[in-house]
Amino acid sequence: MNKSMLYALAAIAMWASVATLSALTHDLPPFFVAGVGLCLGSLLTVHRIQEWKVPIKVFANGVYGIFGFYFFLFNAYRLAPVMEATVLSYVWPLLMVLLSPLALRGTRLGLNHIVGSLIGFAGAALIVTGGKLSLSMDALPGYLMALGAAVVWASYSLFTRRLPGCGDNAVGGFCLTSGLLALGLHFATEPAAHPSLAQWGMMLVMGLLPMGAAFLCWNRAMQLGDPRQIGALGNTTPLLSTLMLVLSGQAALHGSAVLAIAMIVGGAALGTLPMEWFRLRLPLRA
DSSP states (O other), X not given: OOHHHHHHHHHHHHHHTHHHHGGGTTTSOHHHHHHHHHHHHGGGGGGGGGGGOOOHHHHHHHHHHHHHHHHHHHHHHHHSOHHHHHHHXXXXXXXXXXXXXXXXXXXXXXXXXXXXXXXXXXXXXXXXXXXOOOOOGGXXXXXXXXXXXXXXXXXXXXXXXXXXXXXXXGHHHHHHHHHHHHHHHHHHHSOOOOOOHHHHHHHHHHHHIIIIIHHHHHHXXXXXXXXXXXXXXXXXXXXXXXXXXXXXXXXXXXXXXXXHHHHHHHHHHHHHSOGGGGSOOOOOOX
16 A cells, blocks of 8 residues: 555544544534634644645635535534435545546546445445435435535545645645634534533544644645545545444444445455556457
8 A cells, every 4th residue: 555545544544533532522513613623733733834825726725625524514414414414425535536537637537446436435325324314305405515515525635636836734724724714603603612621622632633634644645646546445434433433332333334344345445456457458469
């Protein structure tokens, strides 16, 4: 596994820990938690604050991706059942694979990328829902918000690869700006938050890891790696999240989990294999 995949896996593992880490903060307003966490995450690169200055397109893309994702996702949770919204938001790895030829010149899709991503997404949906998914037209605005979150994250990731001049330390500026915007939404739309000392401590951990270091690792992965392979690997996020919940005693595996795990792992493996492995080698004619 190359360096880009290791960085992507590190980011995915940190994002997967959010469900487990947020057990103490579930009763706090979501935009408050996101705002505090992102501001704390920005501290990881504040010692290189001079590198926060980047071209306006790069800065706009960073804030669009980080703040935009949380904006759409939290509104999706408000307007639709959490399970269905979560499944729809996990379309981002599939979108990232399918949109890569449009966003990046010279990128082509192989059958393994498409099939692997479809299998991986199906497995991700299965492990989140346990095979029970019911969509209601009454929650359509929430579903659209969840899909919006997926589109934002997929396009942000691809633009990160396309736009030059986005060093890792610049991500701290994206996080701080996104955090301040989230806090602004909190004060404008949510009730006042009164976190306990333990909740402050958990927000510190979340800020430094999934809302801080994870974005740095993802930026490095997108700068170095193949978005088609990284997108396929992204389907492992709900799997790792579920396994962490099980290990922490907060959840139990349902009957379809074995099939879901096989689909996610198999889809990720298929999508990350080089295209050359799937090209037919015809015999040369004399």
